[in-house]
Amino acid sequence: MSNNELGYAGDITPDTANEWMQSGAAVMVDVRSEAELAWVGFVPGAVSVPWKQWPSTAINPAFDEAVKAAAKGQKIVLLCRSGVRSIAAAQRATQLGLEAYNILEGFEGDANADGHRGTLGGWRMRGLPWRQN
16 A cells, blocks of 8 residues: 555554654654553653544644644654554644654554463563553
8 A cells, every 4th residue: 555545654663663763764653642651651762642532532733833842953763553544644644734653553462362462562562662650
């Protein structure tokens, strides 16, 4: 699928996102809610810009200005729980003129047969840098 069809610069693996972030080639924007960051875990150095407001799930009215400020003229890589919200956020960031990439698998990856995340892909399962409060 071409980037024009996606509506954003492209999809990248968690490993590539980590490499770009560590080298300073990109800024990571975590679009999960503050509750998810606090309870599930977060990536050190990522900028928190929630895509939706909890618990209403309405789009965060401060997203546009916050994501532009976070980018600081660099490309951005967007992270969510499973790689779905980050697609919508990457599309919006692209509309705002940013070079935005979706991180495949998200922080927790896909749910397994028991409905549990964290075992089928994702930033955390791949052993990339993360912390918990």
